[in-house]
Amino acid sequence: MTFKGGVHPYDGKDLSKDKPVSELLPKGELVFPLSQHIGAPATPIVAVGDTVLRGQKIAEAGGFVSSPIYASVSGTVKAIEPRRVAVGDMVNSIIIESDGEMKEAEFVKTDDVTKLSNEEIIGKIKEAGVVGMGGAGFPTHVKLSPKEPDKIEYIIANCAECEPYLTSDYRRMIEQPEKLVAGMKIVLQLFPKAKGVFGVEDNKPDCIAKLKELVKDESRMEVAELMTKYPQGGERQLIYAVTKRSINSKMLPADAGCIVDNVETLVAIYNAVALGQPLMNRIFTVTGNAVAEPQNFYICIGTNYQEMLDAAGGFKGDCKKMIAGGPMMGFALFGLNIPATKTSSALLCFTEDEVEAFKETACINCGRCVEACPELLIPSRLADFSKNGLMDVFEKWHGLECVECGSCSFVCPAKRPLAQAVKTMKKQALAAKRKK
Amino acid sequence: MSDLFNVSSSPHVRSKDTSSRIMQYVILALLPTTAFGIYNFGIKAAILIVVTIASCIASEWIYEKIVHKESTIQDCSCIVTGLLLALNLPATLPWWEAVIGGAFAIIVVKMLFGGLGQNFMNPALGARCFLLIAFAADMTNFTIDSYSGATPLAAIRNGESVNLMDMFIGRTAGTIGETSAIAVLIGAIILILLGVIDLRIPATYIVTFVVFLLLFSGHGFDGNYIVAQLCGGGLMLGAFFMATDYVTSPITPMGKIVFGICLGIFTGLFRTFGANAEGVSFAIILSNLLVPMIERYTVPRAFGVVKEAKKHE
Numbered sequence: 170m171t172f173k174g175g176v177h178p179y180d181g182k183d184l185s186k187d188k189p190v191s192e193l194l195p196k197g198e199l200v201f202p203l204s205q206h207i208g209a210p211a212t213p214i215v216a217v218g219d220t221v222l223r224g225q226k227i228a229e230a231g232g233f234v235s236s237p238i239y240a241s242v243s244g245t246v247k248a249i250e251p252r253r254v255a256v257g258d259m260v261n262s263i264i265i266e267s268d269g270e271m272k273e274a275e276f277v278k279t280d281d282v283t284k285l286s287n288e289e290i291i292g293k294i295k296e297a298g299v300v301g302m303g304g305a306g307f308p309t310h311v312k313l314s315p316k317e318p319d320k321i322e323y324i325i326a327n328c329a330e331c332e333p334y335l336t337s338d339y340r341r342m343i344e345q346p347e348k349l350v351a352g353m354k355i356v357l358q359l360f361p362k363a364k365g366v367f368g369v370e371d372n373k374p375d376c377i378a379k380l381k382e383l384v385k386d387e388s389r390m391e392v393a394e395l396m397t398k399y400p401q402g403g404e405r406q407l408i409y410a411v412t413k414r415s416i417n418s419k420m421l422p423a424d425a426g427c428i429v430d431n432v433e434t435l436v437a438i439y440n441a442v443a444l445g446q447p448l449m450n451r452i453f454t455v456t457g458n459a460v461a462e463p464q465n466f467y468i469c470i471g472t473n474y475q476e477m478l479d480a481a482g483g484f485k486g487d488c489k490k491m492i493a494g495g496p497m498m499g500f501a502l503f504g505l506n507i508p509a510t511k512t513s514s515a516l517l518c519f520t521e522d523e524v525e526a527f528k529e530t531a532c533i534n535c536g537r538c539v540e541a542c543p544e545l546l547i548p549s550r551l552a553d554f555s556k557n558g559l560m561d562v563f564e565k566w567h568g569l570e571c572v573e574c575g576s577c578s579f580v581c582p583a584k585r586p587l588a589q590a591v592k593t594m595k596k597q598a599l600a601a602k603r604k605k
Numbered sequence: 606m607s608d609l610f611n612v613s614s615s616p617h618v619r620s621k622d623t624s625s626r627i628m629q630y631v632i633l634a635l636l637p638t639t640a641f642g643i644y645n646f647g648i649k650a651a652i653l654i655v656v657t658i659a660s661c662i663a664s665e666w667i668y669e670k671i672v673h674k675e676s677t678i679q680d681c682s683c684i685v686t687g688l689l690l691a692l693n694l695p696a697t698l699p700w701w702e703a704v705i706g707g708a709f710a711i712i713v714v715k716m717l718f719g720g721l722g723q724n725f726m727n728p729a730l731g732a733r734c735f736l737l738i739a740f741a742a743d744m745t746n747f748t749i750d751s752y753s754g755a756t757p758l759a760a761i762r763n764g765e766s767v768n769l770m771d772m773f774i775g776r777t778a779g780t781i782g783e784t785s786a787i788a789v790l791i792g793a794i795i796l797i798l799l800g801v802i803d804l805r806i807p808a809t810y811i812v813t814f815v816v817f818l819l820l821f822s823g824h825g826f827d828g829n830y831i832v833a834q835l836c837g838g839g840l841m842l843g844a845f846f847m848a849t850d851y852v853t854s855p856i857t858p859m860g861k862i863v864f865g866i867c868l869g870i871f872t873g874l875f876r877t878f879g880a881n882a883e884g885v886s887f888a889i890i891l892s893n894l895l896v897p898m899i900e901r902y903t904v905p906r907a908f909g910v911v912k913e914a915k916k917h918e
Contacts, residue, residue: 417909575616
């Protein structure tokens with residue numbers, strides 16, 4: 170089961186995959202950006218000086234497509250001010266000084282989830298602040314409210330974790346697969362006509378075996394073994410591999426009868442609906458050859474990246490590049506004074522920068538970018554159009570379909586910054602469309 | 606430890622492949638053909654190969670010095686051009702004509718248009734056709750050692766019969782690299798295994814050519830004739846090494862197929878109805894000229910995009 174195109178970068182998962190996840194209790198201040206999701210930023214409902222409990226709501230959703238934010242520690246609200254986030258922007262944030270006691274608010278469990286109505290389930294998910302934790306941060310309650318719920322035939326769990334080096338989803342599946350399956354069950358309850366599929370890459374045979382064992386008596390769930398190839402975890406590629414249906418940039422997975430959710434998101438759904446817990450924690454990978462003890466942490470959202478690196482033993486050797494996220498789509502960091510948000514999955518530290526090692530040379534028209542592109546585009550030409558400001562031709566050659574996976578730049582023997590050029594023009598073209 | 610970290614746009618990792626590595630693979634794949642050419646035609650061929658390659662390297666280096674551009678000879682593309690050009694020359698060619706050919710290929714066809722990646726036709730073939738026009742007699746003199754002078758294709762045209770095994774192995778007259786089909790095929794397999802070429806162009810080229818011959822050559826289903834046409838006149842070398850040249854072939858997958866079909870038809874036309882018994886070189890450079898148009902009309906529909914942008918049901 171696979172898709173056309175794609176590349177095979179160095180896997181790098183051995184560095185961090187075998188150590189069990191350890192809990193990291195943060196010290197000092199935690200930063201909660203008001204925008205850690207797609208849609209309107211949340212609005213603060215606490216003031217400077219307030220004491221808060223772990224699990225207390227500190228910001229209300231800013232609209233329908235938005236999400237509330239909860240304190241992940243107990244402490245005092247120190248400030249509400251702009252702070253830098255991983256992608257480089259300054260975002261208004263609530264800063265909480267932890268008192269180290271982790272005093273929790275009360276969480277109301279639900280003993281029998283099957284007795285809840287769809288509205289109640291969606292309400293709990295919304296109230297808990299669950300957003301897409303694979304990286305995009307799309308509010309989950311919106312994703313689970315498609316226009317035509319009867320047309321949903323597949324709930325696909327994105328267990329691919331196709332980015333190299335990342336192992337947080339892997340550890341979650343090894344250590345708490347029951348929570349994942351329970352989360353899937355809740356979503357299946359919302360869509361009675363749908364089948365649940367766990368899409369796992371075949372470089373995780375232990376996860377596949379565990380999940381198969383757990384779903385063997387479930388008539389509505391199955392495990393799909395996917396060929397390991399980047400970007401198998403890309404939504405469109407995942408849907409195609411599992412169902413053979415294709416969607417383009419103007420469509421949602423729901424238009425193909427599918428809903429795709431990340432492993433952490435499904436676990437968060439379970440925590441919200443069955444345990445009454447808001448989204449306060451996630452698993453985070455600190456890895457790379459410049460990290461002394463690469464491993465996964467169960468972190469509180471809002472924890473400073475520097476604290477997580479220190480917990481992993483700090484730097485080993487000279488660190489040249491740090492990345493928030495995976496090496497293919499992550500963001501290079503200027504410094505570590507940034508907070509982990511609901512969608513932060515990893516910190517990578519490398520002693521060598523593979524981008525700096527090569528000089529850009531002329532395009533030889535070899536077509537490797539064409540073979541690699543999972544969206545069947547011609548990246549070399551799109552990059553030329555971008556460099557020359559040819560917005561109309563760029564759109565005619567389907568440039569807006571690019572998912573920014575980076576496969577083209579990865580594979581180019583002339584080391585041209587293809588992905589960067591296409592991303593730049595995409596941004597300009599989309600901005601121009603919005604202006605119209 | 607420096608306090609500054611490298612920052613760049615994603616992706617942050619790169620594959621180990623480089624352009625010069627790919628050129629080296631092509632040179633490797635051409636070694637069987639080169640070795641056989643030297644074996645077949647002797648020391649003259651070896652000298653001509655060296656001279657042509659040297660001329661190409663020197664032309665690129667001198668040109669870039671004159672126009673104050675950074676030297677690019679280390680990307681090995683001039684070596685590939687020189688080798689391919691030499692393999693398209695008769696071993697008897699005077700060395701100074703080969704030097705002019707090399708300079709023409711690099712300076713006129715490649716450098717004047719922008720250097721690597723910018724040539725609009727195959728430089729080796731462009732130079733070969735230039736030499737054919739400038740030094741017609743020398744370029745068609747195939748008399749050397751035991752070879753009488755007529756290439757197998759010319760012989761067939763005169764109604765003589767040719768030994769197919771000789772043609773397959775390469776024990777015939779011709780340019781240095783065109784005679785041995787088997788040496789080219791070994792090289793082609795190397796290229797395919799190393800992932801340098803994909804079969805779209807050579808396969809459609811050869812199949813279209815064969816179909817054309819079956820329909821229009823006047824020889825009908827004559828197996829001997831078809832095999833002779835495939836083994837002779839540098840068709841194999843052209844199909845696997847020259848038509849597949851990255852810069853001068855379409856980058857779009859469907860475009861490669863259209864290109865192969867054009868090549869097959871043109872080669873068939875030139876060989877069947879043309880005055881020259883050869884035809885591959887002209888077919889390739891003519892098809893090279895069509896590439897921008899072919900690309901424009903074969904832009905692939907992106908993943909999930911439906912015709913007329915109808916909403917996917």
